[in-house]
Amino acid sequence: MRSISELGDLRGKRVLVRSDLNVPLDGAQITDDGRIRASVPTIKALSEAGARVIVCAHLGRPKGAPEDRYSLAPVAARLGELLGRGVTFATDTVGESARSAVDAAQDGDVVLLENLRFNAGETAKTDEERAEFAGQLAGLAEAFVSDGFGVVHRKQASVYDVARLLPSAVGGLVETEVGVLKRLTEDPERPYAVVLGGAKVSDKLGVIDNLLQTADRLLIGGGMVFTFLAAQDYEVGKSLLEADQLDVVRGYIEQAKERGVEIVLPVDIVAATEFSADAEHDVVPAGAIPADRMGLDIGPESGVLFAEKLKDCRTVFWNGPMGAFEMEPYAAGTAAVAKALVEVTEKGALTVVGGGDSAAAVRQLGFEDAQFGHISTGGGASLEYLEGKELPGLTVLDETGPDHQTEPDTTKDPA
Numbered sequence: 240m241r242s243i244s245e246l247g248d249l250r251g252k253r254v255l256v257r258s259d260l261n262v263p264l265d266g267a268q269i270t271d272d273g274r275i276r277a278s279v280p281t282i283k284a285l286s287e288a289g290a291r292v293i294v295c296a297h298l299g300r301p302k303g304a305p306e307d308r309y310s311l312a313p314v315a316a317r318l319g320e321l322l323g324r325g326v327t328f329a330t331d332t333v334g335e336s337a338r339s340a341v342d343a344a345q346d347g348d349v350v351l352l353e354n355l356r357f358n359a360g361e362t363a364k365t366d367e368e369r370a371e372f373a374g375q376l377a378g379l380a381e382a383f384v385s386d387g388f389g390v391v392h393r394k395q396a397s398v399y400d401v402a403r404l405l406p407s408a409v410g411g412l413v414e415t416e417v418g419v420l421k422r423l424t425e426d427p428e429r430p431y432a433v434v435l436g437g438a439k440v441s442d443k444l445g446v447i448d449n450l451l452q453t454a455d456r457l458l459i460g461g462g463m464v465f466t467f468l469a470a471q472d473y474e475v476g477k478s479l480l481e482a483d484q485l486d487v488v489r490g491y492i493e494q495a496k497e498r499g500v501e502i503v504l505p506v507d508i509v510a511a512t513e514f515s516a517d518a519e520h521d522v523v524p525a526g527a528i529p530a531d532r533m534g535l536d537i538g539p540e541s542g543v544l545f546a547e548k549l550k551d552c553r554t555v556f557w558n559g560p561m562g563a564f565e566m567e568p569y570a571a572g573t574a575a576v577a578k579a580l581v582e583v584t585e586k587g588a589l590t591v592v593g594g595g596d597s598a599a600a601v602r603q604l605g606f607e608d609a610q611f612g613h614i615s616t617g618g619g620a621s622l623e624y625l626e627g628k629e630l631p632g633l634t635v636l637d638e639t640g641p642d643h644q645t646e647p648d649t650t651k652d653p654a
């Protein structure tokens with residue numbers, strides 16, 4: 240993988256940057272600008288090097304066509320504030336507006352293209368469709384910088400295909416993120432604990448397989464905990480449950496025993512009548528969730544137990560809130576884990592928080608980024624890295640090593 244400095248003199252060059260600007264919004268209000276902040280250094284460095292910077296990114300999950308509520312316009316404004324210079328916003332991604340904004344850009348100028356996912360080609364399953372859109376993106380620029388760590392696990396046009404069409408380099412954010420994750424996979428200091436929570440249960444269950452080979456302790460909260468509780472034949476009521484994964488989870492519990500990996504489950508649960516901040520809710524034993532209730536947080540005893548299990552750790556990776564923290568009655572479990580991480584960080588442990596919602600949660604709960612070893616901008620990407628999977632957005636950068644031609648070879652089959 241080559242870094243930006245290896246792209247040569249960038250003055251006057253049009254450089255396309257894939258950033259991760261997928262921030263949570265409340266209407267047009269950005270509720271956590273962490274990912275924009277994390278993207279600023281690379282964009283700034285390119286601008287200061289005299290490049291004409293063309294930033295591309297996605298927001299939310301539009302279905303391949305424009306949708307007002309997923310416009311990057313509010314992000315362009317915030318990016319401009321953080322950069323301390325105006326950002327030209329193109330109201331399309333590769334159309335008239337994008338082309339004229341790019342044509343008008345002077346050295347050092349920054350252009351942000353509208354949401355990549357307003358174009359079906361961005362996430363298309365077929366290589367041909369993606370390659371066509373990637374070709375249009377590549378047509379705007381002379382070089383490509385991959386800096387969207389949150390998407391490097393996706394084989395998408397702006398992440399993967401475009402890197403095969405232009406001289407490409409890895410951005411500083413992706414370099415930093417990968418550097419930290421390497422420390423977690425290559426001989427982490429022990430005890431090494433992984434805390435898993437959040438809502439994307441089936442995605443995250445898959446990681447456990449690999450973590451059972453590397454971690455000493457696995458603390459489980461959030462939505463996936465109910466599949467673990469149900470695997471022990473506990474009643475989980477209306478809680479999130481992946482019924483088809485029960486046998487897989489039973490297998491994990493067996494494997495953990497054989498390998499001497501400790502799986503720590505909550506002993507109490509905050510159980511509510513419905514998914515709402517106003518719902519009636521009580522703390523109940525983890526083994527006795529009423530049939531008409533759903534678990535929305537780990538309980539206070541579990542918070543104490545989890546903190547205890549993290550206290551002596553030298554390495555901790557955390558992905559996924561312990562509960563539906565966006566609602567105040569269900570935020571205490573996440574706060575307890577965050578506090579425990581801050582305390583071991585102070586004692587010199589390496590702590591990494593990964594995931595969009597996890598990062599937003601610690602900030603919302605009043606913690607500072609600097610209180611943790613590293614706050615990763617990518618949840619899915621960091622989990623897949625820890626799983627040992629190949630991340631297409633990284634491998635493609637290896638392919639386009641230093642021998643890659645400077646001029647894009649348009650005759651080459653992009654698939």
Ligand code: ADP
Nearest residue numbers: 437438439461462535562563594595596597618
């Ligand atoms: P990340 O973005 O950090 O990878 P996820 O996207 O997997 O995390 O999950 C975050 C979401 O999980 C939050 O919006 C939170 O409300 C939700 N969540 C956590 N615990 C529960 C639960 N017990 N039931 C329902 N939702 C939950």
Ligand code: MG
Nearest residue numbers: 594595596618
């Ligand atoms: Mg999330």
